[in-house]
Amino acid sequence: MEPCSDDEDEDLPPGLIPSSSAIDVFDVGISILITTPPESMEKVNFRTQVLTRHLQDNHRVAATATATAISSSPCLSYTPPEVSEQPSSFDVNSMRKLMDGHNLEDRDWLFNLMIQSRLFNPKLRGGKLFVVPDYNQSMEQQREITMKRIQYLLDHGVFEGWLTRKGFEAEMRKLALLEVIEIFDHSLAIKIGVHFFLWGGAIQFFGTKRHHDKWLSATENYLIKGCFSMTELGHGSNVRGIETITTYDSKTGEFVINTPCESAQKYWIGGAANHGTHTVVFSQLNIDGKNEGVHAFITQIRDEDGNICPNIRISDCGHKIGLNGVDNGRIWFDNVRIPRENLLNSVADVSPDGKYLSAIKDPDQRFGAFMAPLTSGRVTIAVSAIYSAKISLAIAIRYSLTRRAFSITPNTLKFSCSITQVISGAFSLFLQRHML
Ligand SMILES: Cc1cc2nc3c(=O)[nH]c(=O)nc-3n(C[C@H](O)[C@H](O)[C@H](O)COP(=O)(O)OP(=O)(O)OC[C@H]3O[C@@H](n4cnc5c(N)ncnc54)[C@H](O)[C@@H]3O)c2cc1C
Numbered sequence: 001m002e003p004c005s006d007d008e009d010e011d012l013p014p015g016l017i018p019s020s021s022a023i024d025v026f027d028v029g030i031s032i033l034i035t036t037p038p039e040s041m042e043k044v045n046f047r048t049q050v051l052t053r054h055l056q057d058n059h060r061v062a063a064t065a066t067a068t069a070i071s072s073s074p075c076l077s078y079t080p081p082e083v084s085e086q087p088s089s090f091d092v093n094s095m096r097k098l099m100d101g102h103n104l105e106d107r108d109w110l111f112n113l114m115i116q117s118r119l120f121n122p123k124l125r126g127g128k129l130f131v132v133p134d135y136n137q138s139m140e141q142q143r144e145i146t147m148k149r150i151q152y153l154l155d156h157g158v159f160e161g162w163l164t165r166k167g168f169e170a171e172m173r174k175l176a177l178l179e180v181i182e183i184f185d186h187s188l189a190i191k192i193g194v195h196f197f198l199w200g201g202a203i204q205f206f207g208t209k210r211h212h213d214k215w216l217s218a219t220e221n222y223l224i225k226g227c228f229s230m231t232e233l234g235h236g237s238n239v240r241g242i243e244t245i246t247t248y249d250s251k252t253g254e255f256v257i258n259t260p261c262e263s264a265q266k267y268w269i270g271g272a273a274n275h276g277t278h279t280v281v282f283s284q285l286n287i288d289g290k291n292e293g294v295h296a297f298i299t300q301i302r303d304e305d306g307n308i309c310p311n312i313r314i315s316d317c318g319h320k321i322g323l324n325g326v327d328n329g330r331i332w333f334d335n336v337r338i339p340r341e342n343l344l345n346s347v348a349d350v351s352p353d354g355k356y357l358s359a360i361k362d363p364d365q366r367f368g369a370f371m372a373p374l375t376s377g378r379v380t381i382a383v384s385a386i387y388s389a390k391i392s393l394a395i396a397i398r399y400s401l402t403r404r405a406f407s408i409t410p411n412t413l414k415f416s417c418s419i420t421q422v423i424s425g426a427f428s429l430f431l432q433r434h435m436l
Helices: 038-059 092-100 104-115 139-155 168-184 186-206 209-220 363-402 415-435
Strands: 122-125 128-131 226-229 245-249 254-258 266-270 278-287 290-300 312-316 328-333 336-339 348-350 356-358
Touching: 092 104, 104 128, 104 139, 104 168, 139 186, 168 186, 168 363, 186 209, 186 226, 186 266, 186 278, 186 290, 186 363, 226 266, 254 290, 266 278, 278 348, 290 336, 290 356, 290 363
Parallel strands: 226 278, 245 278
Antiparallel strands: 122 128, 245 254, 254 336, 266 328, 278 290, 312 328, 348 356
């Protein structure tokens, strides 16, 4: 009898170990109460026999009276589509070019880096290596392995130039690599995205040269780990309503950041619970009793040993239904003092003697200018849905190529073959429409 399940890894190349913890659904005890009219009993008996056979095959139960009825059935065998299917009738390379769009070599390079490390759980299937996260790990394990994966990618130069290299080519490389990372695991991509695109992006777009010189290279090399503290318990979409308040002390040349009430606590902040060392804090700026609106400030929240800085309180948002590799946290600021230079001052500044300076006089326009760079973050979230759709497409195609829905004995349906034909036809049509 061929194995029903593909859970066992084939021989992996030297240096790779199989991931261990797939849940066997047949370990779960099932009891069913059936009240069925007699005319349906025949069908029920048939289904019961089929289920029994599946259960016994999976557990290799010792022979019983029913087991004598078990015979080898092609319905239950699995072979990867690469082994069982004829070569596709459409040009796979054209399809790949269409789906990936650009920087194919960079994508392959990163994928090859991933399959070489056990951190990415490489699995051999049908002679091909696949990488897949283990979502059965605990929240703590997922957070830890996400950080280790980042370190591995960092050590292999994946993030080189992500914040310091300018131009079209650098941008396209970065986007392609991010897509590969996102296709592997959203937690990994979001954790990287918060650091590079929210924290790093805020430095790039809200800051000026003094901030770029000090922070961009350090961020690219993970000498510091950045977060982005905009959302509060009381205010998410309505950023203008946030309640964190920052005043300026001209005697010391420092800003003083404060969380005045519980609804002002920073909430959902990616990276805050475990790893973040610095954050951009969005806050109302109060100068001489006048509220000048929302501004962004750089604040250190942990030292290099991971200790939380004085006057800062952090707690963990805990387990989520997804993205458990990201350590979301809550932050309170108790009159935290930061240097005047830590105001990200591309739109407005405060002079050493405490004068508010901005070329944009209208507060509405100033807020608009301030928030505009965040648009790229929204696009990134939407684009992630496309990445997920691509994964879904690959899974659906592979599954439909191996799924045998009915018996293949004579005079019965060969359903999976018709699915293959439909998909092949649909792809050819798709390619004709979009590539020719
Ligand atoms: C996993 C996760 C990670 C996050 N990471 C970060 C982070 O690192 N940093 C950070 O600052 N924030 C982070 N956030 C917070 C995120 O930015 C907010 O959840 C988001 O801005 C929405 O705010 P909210 O949850 O308070 O929803 P609300 O503002 O309360 O909105 C609730 C619902 O009402 C709708 N709505 C709101 N206003 C209107 C309106 N005027 N008209 C019509 N509909 C409206 C919204 O679309 C939404 O569907 C994270 C959130 C999550 C879930």
